[in-house]
Amino acid sequence: MAAIVWWFWLYRPGLAAQPDAVGIVQITVANGVYSPDHISVPVNHPTTLRFLRKDSSACASTVIFEELGISAELPLGEAKEVVITPVAPGHYSFSCPMKMYRGSLEVKDE
Numbered sequence: 001m002a003a004i005v006w007w008f009w010l011y012r013p014g015l016a017a018q019p020d021a022v023g024i025v026q027i028t029v030a031n032g033v034y035s036p037d038h039i040s041v042p043v044n045h046p047t048t049l050r051f052l053r054k055d056s057s058a059c060a061s062t063v064i065f066e067e068l069g070i071s072a073e074l075p076l077g078e079a080k081e082v083v084i085t086p087v088a089p090g091h092y093s094f095s096c097p098m099k100m101y102r103g104s105l106e107v108k109d110e
Contacts, residue, residue: 002012003015015038016036016038016039016040016106017039017040018070022047023046023047023048024048024049025039025050026048026052027039027049027050027051027052027084028051028052028054029053029054029060029063029074029101030055030110031053032055032057032100032109033101034051034063034094034102034103037102037103037104038103038104038106039103039104039106040105040106040107040108041084041086041105041106042107042108042109042110043082043086043087043088043089043107043109043110044085044086044110046084046085047058047083047084047085047086048081048082048083049081049082049083049084050075050079050080050081050082051063051072051080051081051082052078052079052080053074053076053077053078053080054077058095059096059097059098059100059101060074060096060101061073061074061075061076062074063082063094063095063096064094064095064096065082065084065093065094065105066093066094066095067093068084068086068091068092070080070082070084086105086107087110088105088107089108089109090106090107091104091105091106092104092105092107093105
């Protein structure tokens with residue numbers, strides 16, 4: 001039970017992933033996690049989050065950025081691009097509907 005609590009609610013990742021030269025971050029959805037699960041982007045810059053869902057779990061089929069008002073269906077085995085342009089610095093979470101798959105988006109001033 002403790003391992004489940006740690007994995008789904010207490011685990012915190014290391015370094016944040018950054019967009020590549022064209023503003024894309026590749027995110028894999030597999031084995032109960034987003035990888036990478038911590039992303040850092042500059043404010044007011046369009047960034048494409050390219051999700052590739054490899055997990056057949058129904059919970060993995062949707063990603064929600066609640067504070068940004070964004071929700072997207074993630075088809076199994078296909079890349080799905082979610083374009084964001086955050087207008088305010090801060091920390092924003094993203095998750096599946098049940099909040100078992102979780103990640104964070106850090107928006108920084110330039």
